[in-house]
Amino acid sequence: MQRLLILGGTGDAVELARQAMNLPGLAVITSLAGRTSAPKKLVGAVRVGGFGGEAGLVEYLKAAQIDLGIDATHPFAAQISWNAAGAARKVGIPWLMLIRPGWERLPQDNWIEVENIAAAVTAIPASAERIFLTIGRQQLAPFASLMDKWCLMRSIDPPDSDILLPPGELLFDRGPFGLEQELKLLQDYRIDAIVSKNSGGNATCAKIIAARELGLPVVMVQRPVMPAGEVVTDVSAAMKWLVKYLDPIPNSQLPTLNSQSFPK
Numbered sequence: 001m002q003r004l005l006i007l008g009g010t011g012d013a014v015e016l017a018r019q020a021m022n023l024p025g026l027a028v029i030t031s032l033a034g035r036t037s038a039p040k041k042l043v044g045a046v047r048v049g050g051f052g053g054e055a056g057l058v059e060y061l062k063a064a065q066i067d068l069g070i071d072a073t074h075p076f077a078a079q080i081s082w083n084a085a086g087a088a089r090k091v092g093i094p095w096l097m098l099i100r101p102g103w104e105r106l107p108q109d110n111w112i113e114v115e116n117i118a119a120a121v122t123a124i125p126a127s128a129e130r131i132f133l134t135i136g137r138q139q140l141a142p143f144a145s146l147m148d149k150w151c152l153m154r155s156i157d158p159p160d161s162d163i164l165l166p167p168g169e170l171l172f173d174r175g176p177f178g179l180e181q182e183l184k185l186l187q188d189y190r191i192d193a194i195v196s197k198n199s200g201g202n203a204t205c206a207k208i209i210a211a212r213e214l215g216l217p218v219v220m221v222q223r224p225v226m227p228a229g230e231v232v233t234d235v236s237a238a239m240k241w242l243v244k245y246l247d248p249i250p251n252s253q254l255p256t257l258n259s260q261s262f263p264k
């Protein structure tokens with residue numbers, strides 16, 4: 001058996017594990033950071049928790065006898081991607097990054113593009129009073145300085161109880177979200193502006209289309225820089241990459257055909 005490590009935490013990682021499990025001669029292990037209390041159901045083996053930086057991941061790759069790996073983490077999970085690219089290079093195993101494309105700005109969009117979350121806080125238009133923060137729960141604290149705004153903060157799980165938050169309301173929900181749903185949410189809450197990461201993908205893109213239709217500004221946080229290496233943008237391309245590295249199955253392990261089982 002060859003052993004594949006998938007770094008997960010995304011819908012693409014779930015789908016990749018499901019498809020990779022069908023390849024003969026391959027054991028699939030997905031690694032999760034453990035941030036979400038009820039992660040999506042995964043097929044194959046799952047391990048949870050940080051590795052302890054690049055050095056810890058080097059040790060893990062050796063101890064778990066990983067033959068090849070695919071980083072299918074979120075496009076904003078840069079730390080683990082840098083650690084993993086470095087660790088894979090040190091251990092000398094094939095390594096791929098599966099990074100879905102970002103959303104493209106259309107002429108009708110009113111995007112204010114910023115480099116990071118800190119810049120997003122100051123880029124919110126002064127005229128916008130009610131803000132929809134769709135950046136997850138881990139980076140809400142910088143927005144606590146917005147004492148004169150009201151924020152709707154959507155995430156899968158609640159933020160840690162000790163972090164400061166801006167005035168507003170927490171909303172717990174998990175995508176995919178539909179366009180009608182997002183239009184209704186923006187209108188019901190009388191939202192004036194949205195803050196989003198340029199995560200890409202279909203599951204959460206409806207809010208961007210809804211903002212376009214309603215003419216709302218979107219403060220769009222650009223993606224962090226990722227390490228150099230082999231990159232694909234979807235699961236089917238990742239599967240093609242994987243197949244290249246799989247050992248051929250010896251004839252002795254192929255299922256034997258029993259001629260009597262053929263229909264006459």
Ligand SMILES: NC(=O)c1ccc[n+]([C@@H]2O[C@H](COP(=O)([O-])OP(=O)(O)OC[C@H]3O[C@@H](n4cnc5c(N)ncnc54)[C@H](OP(=O)(O)O)[C@@H]3O)[C@@H](O)[C@H]2O)c1
Pocket residue numbers: 007008009010031032033035048049050051052053054056057072073074076077078079080081083135136197
């Ligand atoms: N950032 C986002 O916007 C976002 C959105 C949706 C989902 N996610 C998912 O949430 C997880 C954490 O994201 P993040 O932005 O906090 O990551 P990050 O900043 O890149 O990583 C921080 C640390 O978390 C641990 N870690 C991250 N992903 C891991 C994984 N798949 N398996 C084991 N350990 C992992 C590593 O700890 P050690 O150094 O101890 O190894 C890493 O150094 C990722 O799996 C990501 O795919 C992130």
